[in-house]
Structures are given as C-alpha cells and as structure tokens.
Amino acid sequence: MPGEAADSYAERVAAANNLAAATLPSDPSLRSVGRVRHAAARNTPVQATSPRRQGWDPGAITQACAACLATDGAWRHAWYDPMVTVCLTHGCYLITDCPGRRRSVKDTQHRPLRPAGTGTLCDNALSVGLGPRCDTDLAQLPPTPAPDEVLEQQARAQQSGTGPVMVLGQPTTVASYRDTVRNMAVLLLHINTASPDPPARFDLREQEWGTRRWWLHPPRDPITRAAVFAVADRIVFAASLDDAAAVFMPWFDAIPPASAGRVSWAADHTHADPTLTRILLAASTPRQRLSHRLPHELCLRLRPEWIPQRLPAQLSPLVDGCGLSAASARGFASLCLAKAQAGTGSWADAATLLELPGPIGVDLARTSSAHLTIGTDAWIDRLQQVGRQLAIERVDYRARESVVRGLGRAALNDLLHALQAARPGTRASSRDLIWRWVWDHWAAGHHAAAPPVVITTRRFLARYTQFAGALQPHHERALVTATDQITRGTPDSS
Structure with missing residues (x-):
C-alpha cells in the first residue's frame, strides 16, 4: 500500500497468514523498537541525525490519523516522523496519545509489532506482562482541523523528492529546508522557555517546562510542534534575508542577555546551519552596528555645542529602563547624538566632537552596546525625543x-x-x-x-x-x- 510503514505491512502479512506478529523473523541489526520504527520510516525525506539528536529521528514519536485508520487500517511511515504534525489528506492534526490511558499510541516498548497485529485498536498494555490490553478504537477519535498556515508548512515539509523548496527566496532541497526549520524550531523553543516575555508563548505541557534540551526531545503534542514549525517556517520561507531577519528580530531581542552575546547564546542552543547562521547575523547586525544606523535613521541635526557630554538629569527619564546605569545611559545617549551628526566617522570622533578623549567614546560605546537590553529601534526612538528637546532648549554646553x-x-x-x-x-x-x-x-x-x-x-x-x-x-x-x-x-x- 503506498505510504505504508514496513512494520504495518509486516502486521498485515502476519494477519493474512494466521501468524502471531511477535513470531515473525526480523533483522538482527534492528535491536530496539526505535530502530525498527526508524527503519520503517527510512523512505521519508529526512535522514537520521546524530545520536545526540535521536529525539528528532524518525521513529522517536509515534502518531496516527484517525481518519486514515478508519479508511484502510494501515499505518503510514510519515507518522513516525517528528517533523510531520498533520495529515494532508484530511487536513487534521495527528494524534500522539491514546485517550484511554493517556499513553503514546503504539506504545510497545519491547516489541516492534503489536501483539494483536493489524487493526485500529490501541492495543497498549494495561498492566505489566501478558495482561489485558487497551481496546480504544483509534479510528473513532474525532479529528482536530489544522489551520491553513500549518497545512502550507506541512505541505513543504512532506514534499517528496529533492525539491525545490524556497528558502530565503532561493530554491533548495526538501532535506535542507527541513533541517533549517528543525534547527530554528529548537532555537525558538529554547527562547520560549528561557525568556520571561517571548513574542509567542507555545503551549508546552507542564512536565516539559523543565526540559531545556529541546535539541534532544521535541514536544510530543503535535499541535505545539505545528505552532513552532509554523513560526520557524514564517522566518525561513521569507522572500529575502532582510525579511527573515525582520520576522526573527522580536525573537532575537527576547534572547536572555549573555556575556558572549545573543548570537553565541543561540549557537549554543541549536545547530547553527549556514542558513540559520545568516539569519542570526542579519538579525544581530542592527544591534552590533548601531553606529552605522545612527547617521541614516536619527534624522536630527544638532549643533555640537547643543549636545552635552552627558545628558542633564532632567532628561534622564527619557533613557531610563534600557539596561544601563543612569550615568552610562546619559553618557551613551549624548555620544549617540554626536555620532549621528554629519562628518562623525567613529565613536572616537563622536567623543572628540564633545571635547572628550577618543578612547572614552570607544570604551563607552562598546560597554553600553553590550549591555543594552532594549532593541535598537526603541533606543533610536528615545534618542529622537532627547534630540528634539535639546533642539528646543539650545543650551551652549561648551560655553x-x-x-x-x-x-x-x-x-x-x-x-x-x-x-x-x-x-x-x-x-x-x-x-x-x-x-x-x-x-x-x-x-x-x-x-x-x-x-x-x-x-x-x-x-x-x-x-x-x-x-x-x-x-x-x-x-x-x-x-x-x-x-x-x-x-x-x-x-x-x-
């Protein structure tokens, strides 16, 4: 049957020949249930990842579509793939848990094939040993429709062959697309868990909140995985690198402050493939190159003598709450205003414009940029307010x-x-x-x-x-x- 998993076919063969599924011979190299299910799903477009990411390998999660089981009773190889969350034929989410005992469907930990063989019953053990088994009919479970955004992402992820799939406006293979979406999803899950205020809060199970190693174990709930994949796809499937960076920017700003920087934090919490690395660097560029943005985006020309060496105390509320001390925030704001003026090429030049030693400007800019906790756009907006106030007062601070x-x-x-x-x-x-x-x-x-x-x-x-x-x-x-x-x-x- 097209798309049928190998273990499902073996169960049907056993049933057709009046054999017990447990008595069928198997490949001695397949020594665990996980390896059997991985082998059953080998014809999916994804390849096995490293042993440290076995939770993302095909066979690590078992799922099913109730409507498909009701049609022919066959289990599809795609249902063993953690990257698959919906059935494209019926447009509904897959199920991962049997409602009878709240355990994973096909939870046969010691046998690759179900003792009852083919059929739509759950057949999970209700007790240890050869006791009774769950008789919940999975084919009768009500389906949960998936939204269009999820279906579109899954259509790309489940595409057969080598592609092409568009990533950042360029055609690439399905395998490369899936790798990047998976790596981005792992990063989004880590940000969602570590940040007190992420752009979106994924509905993780209570027992999963303590899980920090998302590169090892993806969320079991298909609706949660689908939501993460949809956000990752929105970033990866953007028309250009700049568009992807703009979509990812709120997530990048939500990364907790780290001594080595946000890019290093992200690289430590996922596998930074070349596409993901480009997105990270593009999202971090505005923060790292504030000096390049100031002359173009802070469209406010001030006479040098109107800019104090450090903002007066009455203007301090305009730059409070940015992660810097009051003195540093006032000094860095003045330095940024000086940097935005025409003819100022570096932070040292900005300090010289304020009649400060050049190294003071370089050190202040480096330290303040590293500890600034608000986005670059928000900081530039505050500088606009400060600059307008200084233009109104027109105080000659050099005098x-x-x-x-x-x-x-x-x-x-x-x-x-x-x-x-x-x-x-x-x-x-x-x-x-x-x-x-x-x-x-x-x-x-x-x-x-x-x-x-x-x-x-x-x-x-x-x-x-x-x-x-x-x-x-x-x-x-x-x-x-x-x-x-x-x-x-x-x-x-x-």
Whole structure:
C-alpha cells in the first residue's frame, strides 16, 4: 500500500497468514523498537541525525490519523516522523496519545509489532506482562482541523523528492529546508522557555517546562510542534534575508542577555546551519552596528555645542529602563547624538566632537552596546525625543563647560553663599563639592573632562555622593540661579 510503514505491512502479512506478529523473523541489526520504527520510516525525506539528536529521528514519536485508520487500517511511515504534525489528506492534526490511558499510541516498548497485529485498536498494555490490553478504537477519535498556515508548512515539509523548496527566496532541497526549520524550531523553543516575555508563548505541557534540551526531545503534542514549525517556517520561507531577519528580530531581542552575546547564546542552543547562521547575523547586525544606523535613521541635526557630554538629569527619564546605569545611559545617549551628526566617522570622533578623549567614546560605546537590553529601534526612538528637546532648549554646553573651568575663588564664594542662604549649615569647606556639582548638573560635563580640581580621590567621591544626595530641589535651584547670574555677570576669576 503506498505510504505504508514496513512494520504495518509486516502486521498485515502476519494477519493474512494466521501468524502471531511477535513470531515473525526480523533483522538482527534492528535491536530496539526505535530502530525498527526508524527503519520503517527510512523512505521519508529526512535522514537520521546524530545520536545526540535521536529525539528528532524518525521513529522517536509515534502518531496516527484517525481518519486514515478508519479508511484502510494501515499505518503510514510519515507518522513516525517528528517533523510531520498533520495529515494532508484530511487536513487534521495527528494524534500522539491514546485517550484511554493517556499513553503514546503504539506504545510497545519491547516489541516492534503489536501483539494483536493489524487493526485500529490501541492495543497498549494495561498492566505489566501478558495482561489485558487497551481496546480504544483509534479510528473513532474525532479529528482536530489544522489551520491553513500549518497545512502550507506541512505541505513543504512532506514534499517528496529533492525539491525545490524556497528558502530565503532561493530554491533548495526538501532535506535542507527541513533541517533549517528543525534547527530554528529548537532555537525558538529554547527562547520560549528561557525568556520571561517571548513574542509567542507555545503551549508546552507542564512536565516539559523543565526540559531545556529541546535539541534532544521535541514536544510530543503535535499541535505545539505545528505552532513552532509554523513560526520557524514564517522566518525561513521569507522572500529575502532582510525579511527573515525582520520576522526573527522580536525573537532575537527576547534572547536572555549573555556575556558572549545573543548570537553565541543561540549557537549554543541549536545547530547553527549556514542558513540559520545568516539569519542570526542579519538579525544581530542592527544591534552590533548601531553606529552605522545612527547617521541614516536619527534624522536630527544638532549643533555640537547643543549636545552635552552627558545628558542633564532632567532628561534622564527619557533613557531610563534600557539596561544601563543612569550615568552610562546619559553618557551613551549624548555620544549617540554626536555620532549621528554629519562628518562623525567613529565613536572616537563622536567623543572628540564633545571635547572628550577618543578612547572614552570607544570604551563607552562598546560597554553600553553590550549591555543594552532594549532593541535598537526603541533606543533610536528615545534618542529622537532627547534630540528634539535639546533642539528646543539650545543650551551652549561648551560655553558652560568653559565657565565652570574658569570659576575663581570669588565666584565659588558666591555659589557657597547662595547655597548657605537656601541651606543653612553648609560648611565653607564645601566649595570643591559645589564645583563638582555645578560641573555635573549645570554644565552636564563628563568626569573625564572635568577641571583638574574636580578629579579627586575616592574619599572625595564618597563626600560628594553624600553631598549631592542631600540637596533638595530648592537647594539645586539656588545653585543653578547663582551660576546663571555669574555667567551673565563678570565674576572675578582670579
């Protein structure tokens, strides 16, 4: 019978000759039930994988179509293939478990052929030994219709011959298509399990949530496997590499942060065949090459002096929640705005535009890009908001930095008196703390470019942290007002 599995044929031969199925001779090389079923499904388009992926080999999962069994009682070789989830003839999902005892259909662990031989009964053992057997008629089970997306994917996966099947807009063999879909499905299952908020939540059984090695054991439920294959097919069957990367991008962003990067995490959790590797690299390119996207996508031109070395504290909420510390987020945002300006070729050039040392820009960009937890598109959207606000304010931060560097004793005394008026009890020894606060908050300067007097010891930084944390909003307003008055006047800078 076309498409019939070898063990099903052997059962029919035994029934036709009044023989017990268990007495039929078998190939001595087939020493296990799994190998017998693998041999019964060898004419499927997929080849045996490595021993470490035996769960994806034909014969690792047994399935059946109730409608097909009701028609002729024969078991198809395709039903032993984990990549097959539906019957294309009847457009319904296959069944994997007998509802009588919630065990796998054809669960004959010690015999390759069922003792009852041919027929549509489950025939699973109900007890240990030669006891009663399940009499559930699998042909009478109601079918579950499969959606069109699943049927289209399965039509490609179950295609006979060598193809062609389109992958990323190029024709390839059915075997290559199946390998890539399987590898992508394994990766999607790992992301679904490891990520707290994946793009889609697959309906995994409770006992499968603890399973982390999806490359060894696929989900048993055909509906779950079909849902995973449909998402993988949507990525692999895309018209181009860019389209595939765009579909995969939400899943790539859902990969948990890893010290070696998201691409390495993905490669550690699946077999990265050449097609999957191209998709991974294409999806990671926007994140890795933020510097290439900024000049083209951040369409906002600012004068260099309007960009602070580090965003002012009042703009910090616009870049919060991105996985970076407040100081790093403010500094990296300013560096990105500088990088987006015309004529800025590298991160070092962006730092130089802000009058910072070039290596500072390179190190800050490398560290911040590695720990950024939001997508590149979301980060660029935030930069757009920050840039528009800076364009409205039009503050000359280079001039402010120059003013702070030139503050003399008389100007510092004026700032001290202003703070003492708003905050009685401020000590006269706080001049250096006030100087640092004005540099950080009024000039929005980076500590690497601060005046020499501001660059101090760890003990000073502890004093400054305590001082800045104790200032109330009206204390800060007093310092800002006094600094503005000094800027408009002609303070003594001796």
